[in-house]
Amino acid sequence: MNKPKVLLLFPNTSNEGVAPLAISILSTIAKQSGFEVKYFETSFYQKSATAGEEREQTGEFKPFDREHVFKLLPFECLQEDFNEILNTYKPDILAVSANSLEYDLFSDMMEQVIFKDKKPFVLVGGVHATVAPDEVIVNKNIDALCIGQGEEAWQEFLSKFKNKQDITDIKNFWVKTNSTIKKNPLRPLLSKDKLWEIELDESYFDERHYLKPFDGKIYKRGQIELSRGCPFSCTYCVNSAFKNIYKALGKFVCVRPFDNLKKRIITLVDRVDRGFEILYFQDECFLSIPYNILEQFCTWYGKEVKLPLLLQTRPESVTEEKIKLISDIGVSVQVSLGVESGNERILRDICNRGTTLAHIKKAFGLIKKYGFRSNAYTMIGFPTETREEVFETINLIRENKPDVSVMSVFYPFKWVPLRQFCIERGYIDGTEKARTFTDMSILKNQPMSPEEIRNLRRTYRLYTKLPKEYFPKIQLCEKDYENHKELFKELVSLSWNF
Numbered sequence: 001m002n003k004p005k006v007l008l009l010f011p012n013t014s015n016e017g018v019a020p021l022a023i024s025i026l027s028t029i030a031k032q033s034g035f036e037v038k039y040f041e042t043s044f045y046q047k048s049a050t051a052g053e054e055r056e057q058t059g060e061f062k063p064f065d066r067e068h069v070f071k072l073l074p075f076e077c078l079q080e081d082f083n084e085i086l087n088t089y090k091p092d093i094l095a096v097s098a099n100s101l102e103y104d105l106f107s108d109m110m111e112q113v114i115f116k117d118k119k120p121f122v123l124v125g126g127v128h129a130t131v132a133p134d135e136v137i138v139n140k141n142i143d144a145l146c147i148g149q150g151e152e153a154w155q156e157f158l159s160k161f162k163n164k165q166d167i168t169d170i171k172n173f174w175v176k177t178n179s180t181i182k183k184n185p186l187r188p189l190l191s192k193d194k195l196w197e198i199e200l201d202e203s204y205f206d207e208r209h210y211l212k213p214f215d216g217k218i219y220k221r222g223q224i225e226l227s228r229g230c231p232f233s234c235t236y237c238v239n240s241a242f243k244n245i246y247k248a249l250g251k252f253v254c255v256r257p258f259d260n261l262k263k264r265i266i267t268l269v270d271r272v273d274r275g276f277e278i279l280y281f282q283d284e285c286f287l288s289i290p291y292n293i294l295e296q297f298c299t300w301y302g303k304e305v306k307l308p309l310l311l312q313t314r315p316e317s318v319t320e321e322k323i324k325l326i327s328d329i330g331v332s333v334q335v336s337l338g339v340e341s342g343n344e345r346i347l348r349d350i351c352n353r354g355t356t357l358a359h360i361k362k363a364f365g366l367i368k369k370y371g372f373r374s375n376a377y378t379m380i381g382f383p384t385e386t387r388e389e390v391f392e393t394i395n396l397i398r399e400n401k402p403d404v405s406v407m408s409v410f411y412p413f414k415w416v417p418l419r420q421f422c423i424e425r426g427y428i429d430g431t432e433k434a435r436t437f438t439d440m441s442i443l444k445n446q447p448m449s450p451e452e453i454r455n456l457r458r459t460y461r462l463y464t465k466l467p468k469e470y471f472p473k474i475q476l477c478e479k480d481y482e483n484h485k486e487l488f489k490e491l492v493s494l495s496w497n498f
Contacts, residue, residue, distance in 0.1 A: 003036040004162055007091035007120065011098055011106040012043040013436075014050045015066055017209035019223075022097040022126060024200035026154055031201065033158040035093075039204040040085050042105065044070055045078040051408075052213075054438040059461040059492035060406045062216025069218055070208050079112050087116045093161065094120040095154075100413060100434035103128040103136070110141040121161070125150045131241050131415040137174050137181055144175040148245060149190055151198065189250030195228065196260045210274055215404075221310075222268040222276040226261060226297065229253035230284035232314065234340075235352045236382070239284065241415030255289055258296055262304075269305055280310040287317035294325055302329035312336040312377075315355050318363035327370040334403075335367050336375035341382065342396030343389040350382050350418070357396065364400040376405040380460075381441040381453040383410075383418065383427055390448075390456055397464040407460040408437035409453060455481065459488075465495040 008027060010020050023039065030037045046067065049057075056063040066072070086094070098106050103124070110122075125146035129136045136145050144167070146153050153172040160167045168175045171187040212221040229252045230239040243252055269276060283289070308331050315337050326333055339360055340351055347353040367374045378393050397405050412419035412428060422428045427443045435442065438457065441450040448456075456463075459478040466474065470491065477488040 003034060004093070005036045005038070005089060005091040006030045006093045006095060006158075007085065007089060008037060008039045009094060009096045009106065010039075010041040010043075011096065011102040011109065012041055013047060013101045013105055014043070014052060015045075015047055015072060016050075016052065016070060017043050017205070017211060019202060019205040019209040020097060021200070022150070023204070024202050025151060025198050026095060026097070027201035027204070028198050029151065029155050030158060033155065034162060035158060037201075038085065038089055038091070040082060041204075042078055042082075042109075044072055044208065046072040046075050051436040051438045054436075055406055057492075058458050059465075059495050060404070061213065062496070064213045064216060064218060066213075069211060079109060082109055083113055086113060086120070090117055091120045093158075094122045096122070096124045097126040098124065098129070099127040100132070101436065102126070104433060107139060107141070110139075113141075123157070125154075127238060128414075130245065131238065131413065133174055133183075135414075137176065142176075144173055147172050147174070148186055148242070151190065151194075152187060186246065186249055189246055189252065191250070192254040192257060195254055196256050196264070207274070210276065212278075212280075214278065219277045220275055221278045221280050222274070222307075223280045223282055224261070224265055224268065225256065225282045226286065226293075227253065227255045227283045227289050231288050232285065232354070233352060235350065235417040235421070236379070236410060236412070238413055238416055240417055241413070244415070253288075255293055258293070261297070262300065265301075265305060269307065276307060278310060279305070279307045281312070283312070285314050285317055286311040287313040287319070287322050291322065291325075294322055298325045298329050302331075306331050308332040308334075310334050310336070312338070314338050315359040315363035318359075318366055320366055320369075323366045323370050323372075327372075332373070334373040334375060336377060337363055337367075337402070339376045339393075339396070339405075340379050341385075341389070342378075342393035343385075346382055346385060346389055350384065352417070360396065361400060364402065374402040374404070376400070376402040378405060378407045378460075379410050380407055380457050381410040381443060381446075381448070381450075383422055383425070383443060384447065386447040387452065387456070391463075394460070394463045405461075405464055407457050409435075409439060409441050409457055411435055411437065411439075411442065455479070461495055462488075462491050465498045466491065467498070470494075 008023050010023055012018055027037050055061040096106055122142050123144045124136055124142055129145040130147045133145055133147055136142060153170055156170050157167055168177060168182040169184060171184050173184050175182045210220045211218050231253050233240045246252060341347050344357060347355055364374060376397055380390055412422045422443060423430050427445060432442045441453045455478045459474050462474045473487060473491060477484045
């Protein structure tokens with residue numbers, strides 16, 4: 001008897017390889033459930049300029065030859081290849097994991113598919129299905145969606161699908177029937193003992209999925225998480241949405257069992273074919289983990305692994321005790337700080353950040369004291385933000401001199417608290433499509449126009465790196481970029497000397 005077939009789809013909107021955790025988990029469960037599995041991704045098709053490429057043009061990132069490194073195919077081949085795998089493989093189930101931007105690409109792809117035989121059962125999960133289920137479920141090409149954690153729901157669905165049982169009562173699923181949409185409640189969050197127990201199927205990913213640009217060079221980078229979930233509730237962050245969705249359904253922030261973490265790291269570094277040179281921790285706030293767990297990790301990692309580390313955290317989580325633990329590992333470290341703004345009003349009243357400017361300055365001081373490389377994440381275009389407040393952010397970065405700093409444009413994603421704030425005040429109408437963090441602001445009736453926000457974001461690197469005597473030239477590029485493109489390129493090149 002032939003096995004039922006699953007096609008996993010990741011509609012990546014970047015022009016770089018990604019090895020999605022969700023795909024690896026879904027594949028393992030499907031294969032263990034007796035399904036044949038294939039994978040299709042959009043990573044290596046030349047799409048329009050992405051946020052990463054935009055940051056290379058503005059000098060926030062050093063450029064590299066993306067097309068050569070990733071061997072990108074023409075975008076026109078994407079739909080043709082997707083149609084071909086659907087019509088030759090003929091999956092019974094098409095399962096998609098997507099954020100908001102990726103969902104839009106998936107929707108466009110499905111609109112252009114012509115099925116030669118029966119259409120597969122189409123199931124969508126991931127961030128967008130979780131925060132915008134009402135939008136997703138009315139898509140005529142979609143049969144069901146999964147909200148939130150999908151491991152147990154996916155396993156139950158596969159079992160019932162394979163045995164031709166009713167699938168309309170699966171928790172976490174919304175399912176279309178002939179007459180209605182069955183909206184099932186959520187099941188509790190997985191405990192920390194179950195969250196990381198599934199072995200990851202990474203058989204679909206080749207070297208390109210692990211090649212990552214870093215300071216203008218390409219490295220093989222592995223990724224891991226010591227914890228999952230964020231303990232904070234910022235008004236602009238999708239984690240706040242997830243917390244609200246999962247309220248009273250379990251522990252949102254979990255620290256990985258140490259034996260499980262060690263096993264995963266050893267599996268990563270022992271893969272000779274990959275030869276990882278850097279390890280990236282995906283934790284939302286790495287230094288929020290308890291001191292005793294961090295101490296245990298650092299002691300073991302310093303003896304057994306010793307690969308350079310990339311970490312991200314919040315300024316108020318940076319303490320000398322924890323930074324010293326990491327320093328004692330004896331490897332190169334980059335710490336990325338979520339700064340967001342240099343203005344106390346924006347941090348406190350708009351973003352609901354517990355961070356103060358004193359926290360931020362202290363964190364940068366400690367990072368520098370112990371010789372770590374630093375990266376600062378900032379944002380522009382928060383509702384009611386003024387040009388003067390943006391320059392407080394710029395001046396904060398100038399004062400603290402991180403090695404790298406990138407600025408993103410605020411976008412009010414579905415379910416985040418600031419979205420409702422913007423709708424109630426007429427800043428958005430709620431129908432706007434998702435955009436990248438380097439696109440134009442969608443907010444109306446603001447102290448700064450979308451054009452001014454775009455221009456300030458474009459020249460952010462120059463304002464934060466170059467001496468003030470260059471400000472008149474930077475202002476020319478900000479105010480009239482089209483007529484000063486060559487000057488802009490010269491200034492970007494010059495900024496790498498500072």
